Amino acid sequence: MLSQQDMLEAERHGKQVRSIYVYEAPVRLWHWVNALAMVVLAVTGYFIGKPLPTMPGEASDNFLMGYIRFAHFAAAYIFAVGLLGRVYWAIVGNHHAKQIFRLPITNPHWWSEVFFELRWYLFLEKTPKKYVGHNPMAQLMMFFFFTVLAVGMVFTGFALYSEGAGLGSWQDSLFGWVIPALGGSMQVHNLHRLGMWIMMTFVLVHVYAAIREDIMSRQSLISTMISGWRMFKD
Amino acid sequence: MTETFYEVLRRQGITRRSFLKFCSLTATSLGLGSAAAPRIAHALETKARTPVIWLHGLECTCCSESFIRSAHPLTKDVVLSMLSLDYDDTLMAAAGHQAEAIIEEVKKKYKGNYIVAVEGNPPLNEDGMFCIHGGRPFVEVLKETCADAKAIISWGACASYGCVQAAKPNPTRATPVHKVITGKPIINVPGCPPIAEVMTGVVTYMLTFDRIPELDRQGRPKMFYGQRIHDKCYRRGHFDAGQFAEAWDDEGARKGYCLYKMGCKGPTTYNACSSMRWNGGVSWPVQSGHGCIGCSEEGFWDKGSFYDRVTDIKAFGVESNADTIGKAAAGTVGAAIAAHAAVSALARARTSHGQPEKQEEN
Known part of the structure; x- marks a missing residue:
């Protein structure tokens, strides 16, 4: 959880085994299912707001918007249930599984690591450090641009879904209050769409950083999310 | 004294015999037994129709225009038979002090038992001087009239949300009724104007069942505002x-x-x-x-x-739509990533040429 601890762990293990089991199977499975759900959500969500060109023929022969919305809602349920499962795993899983849900903001050492990583990304540090879990900078980004945003997307998304599910539905009971709280249905639609763009921008950075660090840092990243093992290169 | 339902029925040519038959039938259909029939008759003979005071604040009278076009029920039946519209400065014949005296009279006589229907809203800036009612700021009249009311109906987008006079920058600080009046049941009937039948429907429900209709989170009757267009x-x-x-x-x-x-x-x-x-x-x-x-x-x-x-988001001082912001953000970040990747590649090429693969331990 703490990078200092990670460092020690990495150093200790690194000399002997050069690899550590970091991401347990449920975390890895969730990561890829979630990634797929997000791709479906973003693409279908884009076309719900800005639909495709009009369909020819009779209305009864077509159901394009219906299918697009179905895919969006199905992926949304997978995304939401996955998030719940991930929260559960943060509780029962290893300490790396807790990283994206809590920031050690009271730890000054952690902050110095954040700034170290910032300098590394700004080419001001020549040599990267070793981290078993996320590097502190990545953890910070992950917390705000994934965890917090994902919860926001689930709340606004289910609030919008409750409009179709109707008054008295469980979606309405749990999330219906979001609509007046954020200033009406139109505003929630717009904020939900803005959230999609922020999430996609995060995905760009996430994918880039993963590939870059895989090449330039001293440990494996992409293969770790597949096998679960973090390999150390030196 | 306001006419009772019985008096209204008699005035419209319904015989006492028919009236009693109606009472028996109602008692039977409600499963109350024959003993209830005289009690229903008694209630209809003695119960005065609910008095309504209809106030006009900052508004355009489109709610009244809509209301008077109601077909089911006909407005004349609502106004003349179902409720007792005691005050409505747009529709009533009386004017001036005579008219204003009616509000006082209703307030005294039916304390806690009359409905206030508000069309438009009170502006609060300059002590409410942007809307004057009978020589006084409307907000004062509204507060006084609502003080002893049983319930308040906010007609239209103006009374419910503020509407055009409350649109940015809202120079008169036009304020919805529920933000001025507290501690009373308030029914929001939004729309610019609301549908005529929705207006008369809300009134009819309140008179028939003697309670306010079930409301949603925003105080709107669920039966008319429970679903989207x-x-x-x-x-x-x-x-x-x-x-x-x-x-x-x-x-x-x-x-x-x-x-x-x-x-x-x-x-x-x-x-x-x-x-x-x-x-x-x-x-x-x-x-x-x-x-x-x-x-x-x-x-x-x-x-x-x-x-x-996809409309403009006017929050956090931003006035742009989600797609514009999103594409700009994704584009900027994408370009930044490309540049960062290029610099990274250069840096890596330089270090691997300069000092081959030797990295110190830390």
């Missing part, structure tokens, strides 16, 4: 099929395709237009070929263009 729209089939009008004069528009892409606010608007329609069920905006503008939604003047689907 989109949920009951007759063009919904075209929406699900993905058939849209792309311009006002294209083939899709002529064929009556969904107006979603033309900025229809049906999917974000709670109202009964698509099921009840307007002018006695003749038509309604979408049927006449124009998208819904969302007039019964809070702050609809400030929610961007009527003709855009």
